[in-house]
Amino acid sequence: MSDAPADGADADADIAAGNDESGSFFDRYTTRALVAGATVAAVVALLLAGLLFPDSLAGTLADALTSENTLAAALRLSVPIAFAALGGIFAEKSGVINIGLEGLLIISAFSAIYVADLTGGVWVGFAGGVVASTLLAALFAVVTIGFRADQIIAGLAVWLIALGLAPFASQVIYGSPNTPTVATSPSITVPVLADLPFFGALFSASPSVYLLFAAVAGSWYVFERTAFGRWIRASGENPKALDTAGVSVTRVRYAAVLISGVLAGMGGAALSLDLGQFTGNGPTMVNGKGFIAIVAYLFGNYNPVGAFLSTMLFAGLDAVQTVLQLQGIGIPRQLIRITPFVIVIVVLALVGRTRLPEAAGEHYETEE
Amino acid sequence: MASAVHLDGITKRFPGVVANDDVDLTVERGTVHALLGENGAGKTTLMNVLYGLYEPTSGTVRLDGEPHAFDSPRDAIDAGIGMIHQHFMLVDPMTVTENITLGSEPRKWGGLAVDRAGAREAVVELADRYGFDVDPDARIEDVSVGEQQRVEILKALYRGADTLILDEPTAVLTPQEVDELFEVLDELTAQGKTIIFITHKLGEAMRAADEISVLRDGRKVGTVEAATTTQEELAELMVGREVLLDIDHGTAETGEVVASASEVVVEDDRGVRAVDGVSFDVRGGEVFGIAGVDGNGQSELVEAVTGLRTPDAGEIRFRGEDVTTASRRDRIEAGMAYVPEDRQERGLVMEFDLVENGLLGSQHGRELAANGRIDWAKTRGHAEAIIDEYDVRPPDADAGAESLSGGNQQKFIVGREFERDPELVVASHPTRGVDVGSIEFIHERLLELREQGVAVLLVSSKLEEVRGLSDRLAVAYEGEFVDVVDPDETTEEELGLLMAGERPGGDDGGDEGGGPATTGDGDADEAERNAAADLADAADGERA
Numbered sequence: 001m002s003d004a005p006a007d008g009a010d011a012d013a014d015i016a017a018g019n020d021e022s023g024s025f026f027d028r029y030t031t032r033a034l035v036a037g038a039t040v041a042a043v044v045a046l047l048l049a050g051l052l053f054p055d056s057l058a059g060t061l062a063d064a065l066t067s068e069n070t071l072a073a074a075l076r077l078s079v080p081i082a083f084a085a086l087g088g089i090f091a092e093k094s095g096v097i098n099i100g101l102e103g104l105l106i107i108s109a110f111s112a113i114y115v116a117d118l119t120g121g122v123w124v125g126f127a128g129g130v131v132a133s134t135l136l137a138a139l140f141a142v143v144t145i146g147f148r149a150d151q152i153i154a155g156l157a158v159w160l161i162a163l164g165l166a167p168f169a170s171q172v173i174y175g176s177p178n179t180p181t182v183a184t185s186p187s188i189t190v191p192v193l194a195d196l197p198f199f200g201a202l203f204s205a206s207p208s209v210y211l212l213f214a215a216v217a218g219s220w221y222v223f224e225r226t227a228f229g230r231w232i233r234a235s236g237e238n239p240k241a242l243d244t245a246g247v248s249v250t251r252v253r254y255a256a257v258l259i260s261g262v263l264a265g266m267g268g269a270a271l272s273l274d275l276g277q278f279t280g281n282g283p284t285m286v287n288g289k290g291f292i293a294i295v296a297y298l299f300g301n302y303n304p305v306g307a308f309l310s311t312m313l314f315a316g317l318d319a320v321q322t323v324l325q326l327q328g329i330g331i332p333r334q335l336i337r338i339t340p341f342v343i344v345i346v347v348l349a350l351v352g353r354t355r356l357p358e359a360a361g362e363h364y365e366t367e368e
Numbered sequence: 369m370a371s372a373v374h375l376d377g378i379t380k381r382f383p384g385v386v387a388n389d390d391v392d393l394t395v396e397r398g399t400v401h402a403l404l405g406e407n408g409a410g411k412t413t414l415m416n417v418l419y420g421l422y423e424p425t426s427g428t429v430r431l432d433g434e435p436h437a438f439d440s441p442r443d444a445i446d447a448g449i450g451m452i453h454q455h456f457m458l459v460d461p462m463t464v465t466e467n468i469t470l471g472s473e474p475r476k477w478g479g480l481a482v483d484r485a486g487a488r489e490a491v492v493e494l495a496d497r498y499g500f501d502v503d504p505d506a507r508i509e510d511v512s513v514g515e516q517q518r519v520e521i522l523k524a525l526y527r528g529a530d531t532l533i534l535d536e537p538t539a540v541l542t543p544q545e546v547d548e549l550f551e552v553l554d555e556l557t558a559q560g561k562t563i564i565f566i567t568h569k570l571g572e573a574m575r576a577a578d579e580i581s582v583l584r585d586g587r588k589v590g591t592v593e594a595a596t597t598t599q600e601e602l603a604e605l606m607v608g609r610e611v612l613l614d615i616d617h618g619t620a621e622t623g624e625v626v627a628s629a630s631e632v633v634v635e636d637d638r639g640v641r642a643v644d645g646v647s648f649d650v651r652g653g654e655v656f657g658i659a660g661v662d663g664n665g666q667s668e669l670v671e672a673v674t675g676l677r678t679p680d681a682g683e684i685r686f687r688g689e690d691v692t693t694a695s696r697r698d699r700i701e702a703g704m705a706y707v708p709e710d711r712q713e714r715g716l717v718m719e720f721d722l723v724e725n726g727l728l729g730s731q732h733g734r735e736l737a738a739n740g741r742i743d744w745a746k747t748r749g750h751a752e753a754i755i756d757e758y759d760v761r762p763p764d765a766d767a768g769a770e771s772l773s774g775g776n777q778q779k780f781i782v783g784r785e786f787e788r789d790p791e792l793v794v795a796s797h798p799t800r801g802v803d804v805g806s807i808e809f810i811h812e813r814l815l816e817l818r819e820q821g822v823a824v825l826l827v828s829s830k831l832e833e834v835r836g837l838s839d840r841l842a843v844a845y846e847g848e849f850v851d852v853v854d855p856d857e858t859t860e861e862e863l864g865l866l867m868a869g870e871r872p873g874g875d876d877g878g879d880e881g882g883g884p885a886t887t888g889d890g891d892a893d894e895a896e897r898n899a900a901a902d903l904a905d906a907a908d909g910e911r912a
Binding site for chain 1: 441445457458459460461462466470471472473475479480481482484523
């Protein structure tokens with residue numbers, strides 16, 4: 001991408017590069033618009049077909065889609081993924097690829113239950129999960145920024161550490177990889193609005209859903225409106241430019257990675273506290289949500305709102321599948337679960353050209 | 369009135385190198401001062417000292433008479449110095465305004481938000497004050513290189529710079545953008561800003577500067593008034609009279625044409641015509657030299673001949689065949705050897721030992737790698753033969769290339785290339801950064817090859833070297849050959865004139881040129897038309 005201006009001295013090359021540039025620019029947005037448009041069109045067609053032939057497969061599907069339960073389930077499934085995706089955006093925009101989001105979710109999911117169990121307070125547990133995740137993110141930051149370790153390898157280490165540590169701690173403390181259940185916090189219901197058809201689910205949800213809405217809006221605000229958000233972007237695109245402008249790249253990156261720890265921590269804590277239990281068998285209850293989060297923010301092109309909507313799309317598919325299963329139409333869960341990954345491969349490799357920050361994954365050292 | 373910048377006895381040593389040696393420099397307020405010198409003369413190092421990137425080994429920096437010691441660019445910026453690097457420090461996907469204000473954003477709501485309207489206004493105001501043409505809302509990746517440079521300058525001005533250092537500012541610009549830049553510089557000095565501008569181009573230094581200081585080998589060799597100096601004087605100061613290496617090249621039997629180029633046009637990475645219609649031929653048993661100040665298209669021409677860059681027009685023939693688009697491998701196999709100008713970048717794999725490095729270029733050959741299998745015993749023998757024959761020290765084939773000194777690295781490359789049994793040797797700055805002993809050795813070997821009937825294409829910016837070794841000497845200037853002369857019958861002064869782009873003929877009566885000049889008047893006219901076309905293209909680009 002950045003080649004174009006450098007090439008641009010000769011007029012012909014400039015024009016050619018310019019066209020090419022605007023071409024990919026268009027591609028980038030039309031592809032997303034196409035995906036969105038196709039989704040909407042398919043849904044509308046399905047709903048129409050469902051209205052006309054209520055007894056057909058289309059009718060069942062339309063029912064599943066319009067069911068308030070579907071939206072509620074999608075929102076619930078979205079919470080941990082979207083929080084982790086927001087965290088991933090902060091880290092990666094600053095130039096640190098954090099593929100350890102899965103690990104941050106796991107460690108906070110367990111810690112939240114443990115602290116809640118110790119203290120009896122749901123919100124204290126929530127804070128405990130956030131603290132645990134932030135500490136692990138801090139370790140990751142020190143290793144990658146301070147000691148310039150490879151970000152991918154360090155990120156995998158974060159995942160593996162958490163994957164081993166959380167069930168082990170549970171085993172030691174509770175004698176089983178699954179913790180006992182703790183009390184959950186009740187849903188917050190907005191009177192009147194909660195009775196709306198379909199959208200009512202938005203107004204009768206667990207507190208973590210509202211927290212997520214706030215986090216999405218807040219993240220958007222930070223990137224679009226604050227100086228700190230610009231520094232994060234500059235740090236990931238051209239750290240040298242930021243450095244010569246007198247802002248410490250190291251500090252910006254530490255801050256961004258810690259924020260990603262806080263956000264992922266909120267996601268993990270919300271996940272386990274929503275169920276009141278941490279289950280640590282196999283891939284644990286997090287079960288790949290941290291990786292789907294990466295897919296979601298890539299699909300959302302590093303935009304907090306885009307990442308949230310992608311999460312909703314993935315979670316919505318999962319929710320529809322669950323509803324269908326209840327109605328006796330089984331689409332194998334495994335197939336639904338791989339859709340995000342298939343979509344991201346298609347989007348990244350073939351059409352979308354999500355633009356990674358120029359300096360993502362690169363270490364930066366002030367030259368003095 | 370105290371001068372804006374005063375450097376006093378600046379010496380900067382790096383391990384094993386003296387980059388600046390007791391340099392004094394005085395720059396008056398409101399003037400443009402050009403810092404002129406060849407690559408590696410220490411210009412950029414000197415400015416990095418002024419900008420706080422390097423701490424000088426000795427010497428003092430004074431601004432407006434006050435001594436300063438900068439620990440970092442931050443200090444220099446605070447003292448009113450701005451540097452526009454050759455590689456812009458801009459964030460491509462961000463807008464012009466965002467880039468200019470980066471790190472010093474105006475805030476509102478107690479710092480909770482960037483005052484975007486205020487930032488934009490400040491940028492517009494600043495651009496208006498200096499008559500800059502920039503679009504505050506455009507993204508950097510969508511604007512021209514010239515505009516990016518103006519953004520860099522505005523960035524420095526936004527931070528309150530009084531003295532601007534521009535490192536090779538014209539290197540990335542089209543001719544039209546260069547004109548615009550010089551207008552900008554005039555406007556800046558008219559408003560009391562001081563400008564130091566690093567360049568190796570004589571013409572630009574004379575056009576843009578009030579005073580010119582010339583650096584050579586880390587020392588300042590003179591400061592002259594731009595108004596009273598001549599290009600010849602500058603060329604002489606820059607290239608200097610080095611210790612005369614006594615080269616007796618004698619005369620050799622010239623044979624058939626081995627390689628030739630006709631009307632070759634090569635664009636550089638930025639799409640600028642670096643080589644603009646060059647023709648020549650090299651015969652067996654002759655050294656055809658190309659002299660000129662660095663950056664006049666020599667590198668691109670060599671890359672086109674050796675197959676590292678595809679010419680945009682014209683034809684290159686080698687041993688009777690058209691090789692304009694032939695691969696490196698084909699050219700190597702046909703007998704073309706190449707001593708590249710950057711030995712660490714292109715000549716050697718620094719992490720490899722000499723056995724492996726000796727194989728480079730022969731990895732497809734039947735000699736060392738028959739049937740796709742490398743014969744390591746033979747390869748080792750080959751490397752040891754080179755080490756022995758070319759006196760590479762230490763004589764250890766297992767030594768990593770990076771452990772050798774520059775001179776020994778170069779001798780090894782020269783040995784590897786000369787041992788290919790070539791028909792043509794393309795030697796680009798074969799003795800750059802090499803000690804005197806190795807220089808003589810390499811010169812002798814080159815002449816030996818010539819004796820054996822090999823054609824040699826030699827590019828060097830060292831006047832003594834090309835003069836001493838070449839049988840015919842072309843002088844490159846702005847992508848063209850100004851003239852092709854007989855080096856024995858051309859004085860250094862005349863060469864200096866040619867290197868400054870002054871064409872022979874006219875009232876001088878052009879009788880000194882012994883060699884066949886390929887650039888006649890017709891070519892010159894065509895070159896002018898090309899230049900005009902380039903400008904028109906650039907203008908189109910600007911509109912688009």
